[in-house]
Amino acid sequence: MTDQNPSKTEPRPLISARSSARRPLLGRGLLIAGVVLAATGLVMAAVTPWSELSDLRVSMQKRVANQTPMRFIAPGDATFDLPQGRIFVAYLTDTELDGTRYLASSELVFELTVTDAQGSVMEIEYETTQRANLPSSRPGKPSTAVLVGAVTIPKPGPYDITLILGKNESSSAVADVFLVQEDEIETLNEAFRPVLAAFCGLGGGGFLLLLGGITVWLEKRARLAAAIRYEVH
Structure with missing residues (x-):
């Protein structure tokens, strides 16, 4: 027999298992990359000869004076x-x-x-x-x-x-x-490379950490919105 009262319930939205597994990893990946870059920047800052650069600046000032x-x-x-x-x-x-x-x-x-x-x-x-x-x-x-x-x-x-x-x-x-x-x-010249690496590492790491934090927050908001929509349907 034909069902005279067909269900009016809308089908549940289909979510790709591959995309749902991939999305949360974006923010985490950015955070991990930011931590690695920041750690590299800290290491390069630690090996930079800051005392030699300071002595060089003082020596050049005295020579010029x-x-x-x-x-x-x-x-x-x-x-x-x-x-x-x-x-x-x-x-x-x-x-x-x-x-x-x-x-x-x-x-x-x-x-x-x-x-x-x-x-x-x-x-x-x-x-x-x-x-x-x-x-x-x-x-x-x-x-x-x-x-x-x-x-x-x-x-x-x-x-x-x-x-x-x-x-x-x-x-x-x-x-x-x-x-x-x-x-x-x-x-x-000897100090240029570690100084440049330190600034690039710390700057790039900070940017990726900020971007990763925003991405994680957006992913949580998206998952929360999807869960609410799923419950409503």
Whole structure:
């Protein structure tokens, strides 16, 4: 016989066993990955030579304070006896040299040339967008060091440094040459990788932990909503 009163109850929703088993693992996986990254960051932070970096910073500050600044008027040139290392050539927008104050725009475009004692031209790494704020003797007036370029000094000796302006430009500024010695470069290079790994590990681990926590919370909300819907039906 045909059932005259068919059941009006809606069929229960079908849930994929594979998807239900996979979903809760997403949040846990993110949490585990975050913990692993954070632990790696902590390990790299522990092996980073922080004391050596601090000693290097103090040593460089003392060296800069005790040595005569390597400066000249730009456009112009000067010859300096440099040790092996790396120099950074910049010009200052507001400073005094030999009793004269020089004010310049921070938008000047200098062309840098460095030659050794044999006249060989050194390779220049241009960094025209790097700037650093400096203290100024004029209240309320900022002073800026604008990095022109960096040069690796392969061996000790005299080097000629020249700064010239482009066509249709006229201004004067004080050029400053900052030296990083070879042993300081080695210390910085040795510390760079663990420092970078520590920051990436801690930052990435924190992000994954946050994302994993949010995912676990959303998964719980989804399971709760599915359970309520199942009970209603």
